[in-house]
Amino acid sequence: MAKSKNKSIFFCRECGYESSKWQGQCPSCKEWDTFVEEPVIKASGGRTVVRGEAKEPSRLSEVRLEEETRIHTQIGELDRVLGGGIIVGSLVLVGGDPGIGKSTLLLQMCRNLVAKNCKVLYVSGEESVRQIKMRADRLGSFEQELLLLSETDLDIVADTIARLKPDVVIIDSIQTMYREEIGSAPGSVSQVRETTSTLLRLAKGMAISVFIVGHVTKEGVVAGPRVLEHMVDTVLYFEGDGGAAYRFLRSVKNRFGSTNEVGVFEMRGNGLAEVANPSEYMLQGKPENEPGSVVACSMEGTRPILVEVQALICQTNFNMPRRTAAGTDYNRVSLLMAVIEKRLGVRMCDMDAYINVAGGMRINEPALDLGIVTAILSCYRNQSLDSQTICFGEVGLVGEVRAVNMAEQRVLEAARLGFERCILPEVNRRQLELSQEQLNGLRLIGVNNVHELLEVM
Numbered sequence: 001m002a003k004s005k006n007k008s009i010f011f012c013r014e015c016g017y018e019s020s021k022w023q024g025q026c027p028s029c030k031e032w033d034t035f036v037e038e039p040v041i042k043a044s045g046g047r048t049v050v051r052g053e054a055k056e057p058s059r060l061s062e063v064r065l066e067e068e069t070r071i072h073t074q075i076g077e078l079d080r081v082l083g084g085g086i087i088v089g090s091l092v093l094v095g096g097d098p099g100i101g102k103s104t105l106l107l108q109m110c111r112n113l114v115a116k117n118c119k120v121l122y123v124s125g126e127e128s129v130r131q132i133k134m135r136a137d138r139l140g141s142f143e144q145e146l147l148l149l150s151e152t153d154l155d156i157v158a159d160t161i162a163r164l165k166p167d168v169v170i171i172d173s174i175q176t177m178y179r180e181e182i183g184s185a186p187g188s189v190s191q192v193r194e195t196t197s198t199l200l201r202l203a204k205g206m207a208i209s210v211f212i213v214g215h216v217t218k219e220g221v222v223a224g225p226r227v228l229e230h231m232v233d234t235v236l237y238f239e240g241d242g243g244a245a246y247r248f249l250r251s252v253k254n255r256f257g258s259t260n261e262v263g264v265f266e267m268r269g270n271g272l273a274e275v276a277n278p279s280e281y282m283l284q285g286k287p288e289n290e291p292g293s294v295v296a297c298s299m300e301g302t303r304p305i306l307v308e309v310q311a312l313i314c315q316t317n318f319n320m321p322r323r324t325a326a327g328t329d330y331n332r333v334s335l336l337m338a339v340i341e342k343r344l345g346v347r348m349c350d351m352d353a354y355i356n357v358a359g360g361m362r363i364n365e366p367a368l369d370l371g372i373v374t375a376i377l378s379c380y381r382n383q384s385l386d387s388q389t390i391c392f393g394e395v396g397l398v399g400e401v402r403a404v405n406m407a408e409q410r411v412l413e414a415a416r417l418g419f420e421r422c423i424l425p426e427v428n429r430r431q432l433e434l435s436q437e438q439l440n441g442l443r444l445i446g447v448n449n450v451h452e453l454l455e456v457m
């Protein structure tokens with residue numbers, strides 16, 4: 001596309017698609033009303049900081065894999081979501097709501113890295129070096145020097161990086177960084193895209209690992225540009241319930257490891273502490289034998305986590321019943337309520353329903369279905385499920401309870417925590433081959449459909 005001076009250009013906020021005119025619907029990602037206007041960038045793209053020399057292509061057979069070394073952060077939960085440590089020369093985006101603990105986590109990581117004699121540069125566009133020092137003091141003593149830079153001009157940052165050649169760089173946050181050549185405001189699509197691509201060139205060209213902090217907007221995407229997610233190697237989201245102390249670090253994209261791994265942290269007065277045993281943690285404070293409270297099991301990557309599902313069902317006072325779902329998918333809850341109404345003949349259409357996954361964790365796994373249905377029925381019938389029962393399984397539209405993956409891990413986790421009954425899909429139950437010792441007194445109850453679920457409740 002030809003770019004001329006003093007003109008503006010339109011970007012799709014969702015996918016970064018460029019267009020010379022405003023459009024109602026993005027032709028690329030088909031989202032509506034996502035175009036934003038920004039001034040045109042000079043076509044040259046400005047100053048290039050590191051120039052790649054002309055290179056000989058490598059032969060596949062000669063590429064050595066050992067060269068891909070990982071730096072361990074000494075924070076087990078962070079290493080887990082990164083896929084075993086920081087890959088040299090990788091670009092990692094850490095997204096999350098403001099105040100969730102991104103800066104704290106990264107500063108803690110810096111502390112561990114400098115202790116291992118890594119050269120780390122922490123660039124903050126949001127805080128002064130004094131503020132960073134104050135935060136660092138809360139976290140404890142730093143054994144080795146950490147280099148701090150309070151700067152928002154990315155060209156200066158890039159020059160500093162090129163001069164110092166650190167092993168790891170933290171950019172906190174990408175929305176505060178700007179390049180002068182680009183006319184638009186910091187945080188706009190073109191700024192974020194351009195600054196990230198500069199950092200990408202630096203990371204790959206000089207084998208520096210770069211962590212980029214990105215704030216999340218109300219819609220739940222990194223402000224403005226989804227584009228960012230395509231450019232980086234790894235995308236981590238830091239999330240949690242504002243009120244609760246738990247924080248979950250989730251990997252949603254990882255070129256060097258599995259996605260959907262979750263790291264669990266607790267925010268304390270002296271920084272973030274790792275939670276090695278999330279199930280016990282999530283079930284803390286669970287009420288005993290109360291109607292509407294059910295323990296379910298969700299897989300987070302390779303790790304089973306038990307959570308409490310709560311339901312509150314009551315007669316509505318509105319024309320349209322109110323429904324909310326915290327920590328899980330709203331549409332899924334509506335669908336499950338329709339299944340209960342149609343297949344079990346329980347009148348749900350004039351009931352308000354509030355569903356909550358306690359503890360601030362977000363679960364979108366179908367295996368939670370049986371827990372949600374059980375919690376709804378338990379509250380509706382005012383009949384408590386005994387506290388030593390856990391359930392998991394997917395519920396289909398005809399009320400059938402379908403098999404889920406990794407049933408064995410889920411059952412073992414329930415057994416480990418000393419539960420007595422496990423309600424699970426009958427198909428899964430038949431396939432399990434577990435010894436009495438492994439079951440540790442856990443009784444398996446298979447159900448084929450929601451009718452059988454009612455019977456065993």
Ligand code: TYD
Nearest residue numbers: 098099100101102103104138268269270271
């Ligand atoms: P912060 O890392 O600044 O969040 P982000 O960078 O994602 O915006 O975290 C800020 C919050 O964490 C703030 O509300 C204070 C709290 N906090 C603690 O509770 N304990 C601590 O040791 C620190 C450093 C922060």
Ligand code: MG
Nearest residue numbers: 102103126172
């Ligand atoms: Mg911060």
